[in-house]
Amino acid sequence: MSKELPAALAQNPDLDRWLCFDEHETLTLRTGKVELGQGIKTALAMICAEELDLDLSRIRVQSGDTEVCPNEFMTAGSMSVEGSGSAIRQVSAEARHYLMRLAADLLNAPFDELVIENGHVRHPSTNRSTTYWELMAGRRFDLQASGEISPKSADTHQLVGTRVQRIDLYAKFTGQPVFIQDQNFPRMVHGRILRPPGYLHTLQSLAADTIRAMPGVLSVLVDGSFAGVVAETEMQVIAARNKMQALANWSRNGLLPKPEDIHDFLTSHVSVSLPVVDGMPVEEPVPAIIQTEAAAVRLAATYTKPFHMHGAIGPSAAVAEWREGKLKLWSHSQGPMVVRGAIAQVLKMRPEDIHVMHVENAGCYGHNGADDAALDACMLAQSVPDRPVLLKWSREDEHAWEPYGPAMVLKLQADLDGNGNITAWNHDTYSNTHMGRPIPFGSVSNFIAAWHKAEPMPKPEARPGMALHGGMHRNSDPYYTLPRKRIIKHLVQEAPIRTSSTRGLGAYGNVFAIESFMDELAHTAGLDPVEFRLQHLQDQRAIDVVKTSMDAALKARRRNRADAKANDKRAAYGHGMAFARYKNSKCYVAVCVDLMVNTETSEIKLIHAVIAADAGQVIDPDGLSNQLEGGFIQSASWTLKEQVNFDENGITSRDWETYPILTFPEIPTVDVILLDHPEEPSLGSGEATQGPTSAAIANAVFDATGLRLRDIPFTPDKLVSAALKSR
Amino acid sequence: MAIKLIFPEHQFAMTDAHAGGLKELKFVVNGKSRAIRIDPGTPLLYILRNELGLCSPRYGCGSEQCGACKVIVDGKMGFACTLTAEELDGCDIRTLEGLAVDGSLHVLQQAFLAENAAQCGYCASGIIMTAALLLEENQAPSRSEIQQALVGNLCRCGAHNRIIQAIQRAAQELSIE
Structure with missing residues (x-):
C-alpha cells in the first residue's frame, strides 16, 4: 500500500531530480534548500547516506540551482529537515530498493540475501557483488517516487543521530573560494551601487559623464534614483563609486518619525x-x-x-551575466526560485530565461540584502552584455538598506x-x-532597485x-x-x-512578552515562576524540557557561583528561565540563564546558559546543538545590545560601532541538552531559542535586582531608569 | 540638498592622491617573495584577494571593526582592509592559506574541524589567524585570554563557544607535542 508522499517529493516526484550517481563512485544529492551556515547540507546528506548505506564522504550536495534542483521555494521557518529531509529519506529509500532489484537480477541472487556496504552490493553466499555505479552505468532512474517503499525504521539507524564532521567546513578552514565574493569567472568585471542617503531621498544629479571618464569604468547606470557603476577592476569600481558619492546631489522629501x-x-x-x-x-x-x-x-x-x-558579517553580493537576452545569476538568496520570478517581473523577462545558482555568503538567518543585491547585479549586468559582473555591497549598504x-x-x-x-x-x-x-505579484515589488527606478x-x-x-x-x-x-x-x-x-x-517578541509576563504573574501572586508554568502545562514533553533545564542550571549555578560570588561585592546575581514550543508545533525549548548585574555600571554580564530541547528525532545532534546555541547567542545579542538607530533623515546605524553586537568576551558558557526521541518526527528547531532567550534574560535580571525590564535592548540606561521608576 | 554619507566603503579612494602612479612593491606572502606593481594606496585585502588569488581574508566592514580580514604582518595582527600597499613594502605576511605545511593542516585547522567550530564560516579565517598568533605568544591561554584575544573578531552565527573550545583543543595538542 502506498503512503502519502512528503510534500516536497509530491511536487518533485522524479528520482533524477534528487539523486545522480556520478562517475567517481560518488552521489550528487540535489535539494532546493540552501546552506545558510545552519549545516543543512550535512543533515540532508546524512539522511541520504543512511537510507542508501553510503559513507557520508561519497555524497556531494548541490543546492538551490533553479535548472537542476527540486523547487522547494524558500529556506525559511525551520522547515528544511522536516520538508526536504523527509523527501530525501523517501526518495533515497526508493532508489535503494530499485538498485537492490537490479542487483538481484544481475547477481542472480534473492533480494533478501543482498548486503549493501558503502554502495557495494554483495551476495554473501556466492560472493558475487556489484556497485550502485555499475548498476546505474551513467543511466538515469526515469522513475517517479511511489510511496510504496518504507524508509528504514529509526531504531536501525547507524549514521543518523550520531556526531559527524560537517561536510562543508574543510573548504572554509583552508581558505578555499566558497563564498559569493570569492567567485571568479573569465572576463569578470566589478560592480558597485550608490544608494540614496536615506529612504526619503531622491537623486537630483550625478555627473555621470565625469564618472564614465574615470579609468576602467565600463558603465554608469542611472535609472531614477538607482545608481550603479561597473569597472574592469575592483579598485577602479571603488574609486568610481566613491566619486559618484561625492558628486551626487539628493533631495529629501519628508521626515522619518522620531x-x-x-x-x-x-x-x-x-x-x-x-x-x-x-x-x-x-x-x-x-x-x-x-x-x-x-x-x-x-x-x-x-x-x-x-x-x-540581520547583520551578516559579509555584506550582500551577487554575480550576474547577461548574454543573448538571458541572465545567469549567482546569489545567496534564501529562495533562488522565488527571487528568479521576482527579478523576472522587474526586468520584464520570462522566469525561465533567468538561471539562478545558490552560492553561500555569511550567515544571518532571515531576509537580508541578498535578494536586493541579486537584482542590482542583474541590472548592472544588462549594461555590460557578455561580462559577468561581481556586485558587492559595502558594510554601509547592508546596514542602512537591509530590511x-x-x-x-x-x-x-x-x-x-x-x-x-x-x-x-x-x-x-x-x-x-x-x-x-520579494515575491512576484501584480505591478508591485519588494526590491529597493524597483522602488528607485525612473518608472x-x-x-x-x-x-x-x-x-x-x-x-x-x-x-x-x-x-x-x-x-x-x-x-x-x-x-x-x-x-x-x-x-x-x-x-x-x-x-x-511574543515569547519575550509571554514568558516575562508569566514570571510577573507568578511573582505578583507569590508563586514560584517555574511551578506556575508547570501548573499550566499539560504536554509531558514540554514539562520534561523545563525540568531538565532547571536541574542542569542548578548544578551549573552551584559550580559557577562558588567561584564567582566571593570575589565581587558589586555584583548582583540572578537566574531566569523561559520556555516555548516553536510555532506551538515544532521544537520544545527551555532556556535557563545565570547572569550578574554590576551594581555600579548597571551592565549585565551573562555567566552561563542551559538550553534543553526536544526536537523529536535528531538527525545531526552536533548541528542541532550548534543551531540552538547560535540562536541563543544571537538572541542574547539582540536583547542586551541591539537597536537600529535613526533620525528624521535616515538610518544612523551604519557600521558595527553604531550597531554593536555581542563580542567574544561577553559570551557565556552554554550547555545544550538534547532530549532525543528517535521514534518521533523531527521538529524544526533553527529558530526555536530566539524567543525564550530574551525572556530568560529579563527574568534573571529581575531575580538579580528586583527590576523588570520590558523594553529591549537591556542597556545600562534601561536598568538605571527602571531603578529610578521603582523608587 | 546635498547630504554626505558617513562611512564610505574606503575613505582612501576619495582622495586623488592615489589616482595614478604605480609603484613596485616587494613583500613575502606565506613564505614566497612577491613583487607587484600597484597603486600604493591599495589596501592589502584587495592585493591578496585580487592580485594573489588568496581569498581567505574577507571583506566585512572596511574599518577594522569585524576582523574578517585579519592576517599576520611581521608577527603582528593586521587588518588587511586598512593596511595599504605602501605600508607593507618589505613585510612578511601570513594568511590562512599559509598555515598548512606540505599539505598537512595546522593544529588549529584540525581542531576547528574536530569541533565543527563554525556555522557559516565567513569569520573563520580572521579568527584562526588571530588564534595562531595567540598560540605563538601564549601556549596555554585561559578561556578569558582567548575571549580577549578575539575581542576584535565578530561572529554573527553564535559559534563563539565552539571556536573557543577549538583553540583550547589546539593548545592542548601543542602541549602534548
Whole structure:
C-alpha cells in the first residue's frame, strides 16, 4: 500500500531530480534548500547516506540551482529537515530498493540475501557483488517516487543521530573560494551601487559623464534614483563609486518619525486587527478585553522591542551575466526560485530565461540584502552584455538598506484565581510586517532597485499574514492550557522603516512578552515562576524540557557561583528561565540563564546558559546543538545590545560601532541538552531559542535586582531608569 | 540638498592622491617573495584577494571593526582592509592559506574541524589567524585570554563557544607535542 508522499517529493516526484550517481563512485544529492551556515547540507546528506548505506564522504550536495534542483521555494521557518529531509529519506529509500532489484537480477541472487556496504552490493553466499555505479552505468532512474517503499525504521539507524564532521567546513578552514565574493569567472568585471542617503531621498544629479571618464569604468547606470557603476577592476569600481558619492546631489522629501516615538506610532496608528485563534488569524471583529469577576490577581504589562538588524558579517553580493537576452545569476538568496520570478517581473523577462545558482555568503538567518543585491547585479549586468559582473555591497549598504526585524509592542493582561490558575488571558501584538520578501505579484515589488527606478514599481501594501503562526502572530498563542484567551494581531501597514523576516519572525517578541509576563504573574501572586508554568502545562514533553533545564542550571549555578560570588561585592546575581514550543508545533525549548548585574555600571554580564530541547528525532545532534546555541547567542545579542538607530533623515546605524553586537568576551558558557526521541518526527528547531532567550534574560535580571525590564535592548540606561521608576 | 554619507566603503579612494602612479612593491606572502606593481594606496585585502588569488581574508566592514580580514604582518595582527600597499613594502605576511605545511593542516585547522567550530564560516579565517598568533605568544591561554584575544573578531552565527573550545583543543595538542 502506498503512503502519502512528503510534500516536497509530491511536487518533485522524479528520482533524477534528487539523486545522480556520478562517475567517481560518488552521489550528487540535489535539494532546493540552501546552506545558510545552519549545516543543512550535512543533515540532508546524512539522511541520504543512511537510507542508501553510503559513507557520508561519497555524497556531494548541490543546492538551490533553479535548472537542476527540486523547487522547494524558500529556506525559511525551520522547515528544511522536516520538508526536504523527509523527501530525501523517501526518495533515497526508493532508489535503494530499485538498485537492490537490479542487483538481484544481475547477481542472480534473492533480494533478501543482498548486503549493501558503502554502495557495494554483495551476495554473501556466492560472493558475487556489484556497485550502485555499475548498476546505474551513467543511466538515469526515469522513475517517479511511489510511496510504496518504507524508509528504514529509526531504531536501525547507524549514521543518523550520531556526531559527524560537517561536510562543508574543510573548504572554509583552508581558505578555499566558497563564498559569493570569492567567485571568479573569465572576463569578470566589478560592480558597485550608490544608494540614496536615506529612504526619503531622491537623486537630483550625478555627473555621470565625469564618472564614465574615470579609468576602467565600463558603465554608469542611472535609472531614477538607482545608481550603479561597473569597472574592469575592483579598485577602479571603488574609486568610481566613491566619486559618484561625492558628486551626487539628493533631495529629501519628508521626515522619518522620531525613534523614541516608534512604539507610540505602532499602537496609535491605523491597523488591520485580527483575532488569532489556535495560532491562526481569523477575519472576525476584535472582541473586548477578557476579564473575570472576582479575580485574585489582575495584571497588565506592555513590552517592546526595537528594529533589529540581520547583520551578516559579509555584506550582500551577487554575480550576474547577461548574454543573448538571458541572465545567469549567482546569489545567496534564501529562495533562488522565488527571487528568479521576482527579478523576472522587474526586468520584464520570462522566469525561465533567468538561471539562478545558490552560492553561500555569511550567515544571518532571515531576509537580508541578498535578494536586493541579486537584482542590482542583474541590472548592472544588462549594461555590460557578455561580462559577468561581481556586485558587492559595502558594510554601509547592508546596514542602512537591509530590511530589519520590525519594532513591536506587546500588550498583555491576565487574571488569576485564588489558586494561582490563569482565568483570563489577553495578548495584543502591534507591528509592521514581518514578510517583506520579494515575491512576484501584480505591478508591485519588494526590491529597493524597483522602488528607485525612473518608472518605479511601488512597495506592495502590507497584508496580514493569515497562515498558522505565520508572521507577527507567530507564538502569540501561549503553549499553556488557558481556559479563556483573547489574542489579537495589529498589523500597522504604514511602515516608515523597511522591515521583513528576521529569525523567528514574531516569535521573538511574543515569547519575550509571554514568558516575562508569566514570571510577573507568578511573582505578583507569590508563586514560584517555574511551578506556575508547570501548573499550566499539560504536554509531558514540554514539562520534561523545563525540568531538565532547571536541574542542569542548578548544578551549573552551584559550580559557577562558588567561584564567582566571593570575589565581587558589586555584583548582583540572578537566574531566569523561559520556555516555548516553536510555532506551538515544532521544537520544545527551555532556556535557563545565570547572569550578574554590576551594581555600579548597571551592565549585565551573562555567566552561563542551559538550553534543553526536544526536537523529536535528531538527525545531526552536533548541528542541532550548534543551531540552538547560535540562536541563543544571537538572541542574547539582540536583547542586551541591539537597536537600529535613526533620525528624521535616515538610518544612523551604519557600521558595527553604531550597531554593536555581542563580542567574544561577553559570551557565556552554554550547555545544550538534547532530549532525543528517535521514534518521533523531527521538529524544526533553527529558530526555536530566539524567543525564550530574551525572556530568560529579563527574568534573571529581575531575580538579580528586583527590576523588570520590558523594553529591549537591556542597556545600562534601561536598568538605571527602571531603578529610578521603582523608587 | 546635498547630504554626505558617513562611512564610505574606503575613505582612501576619495582622495586623488592615489589616482595614478604605480609603484613596485616587494613583500613575502606565506613564505614566497612577491613583487607587484600597484597603486600604493591599495589596501592589502584587495592585493591578496585580487592580485594573489588568496581569498581567505574577507571583506566585512572596511574599518577594522569585524576582523574578517585579519592576517599576520611581521608577527603582528593586521587588518588587511586598512593596511595599504605602501605600508607593507618589505613585510612578511601570513594568511590562512599559509598555515598548512606540505599539505598537512595546522593544529588549529584540525581542531576547528574536530569541533565543527563554525556555522557559516565567513569569520573563520580572521579568527584562526588571530588564534595562531595567540598560540605563538601564549601556549596555554585561559578561556578569558582567548575571549580577549578575539575581542576584535565578530561572529554573527553564535559559534563563539565552539571556536573557543577549538583553540583550547589546539593548545592542548601543542602541549602534548
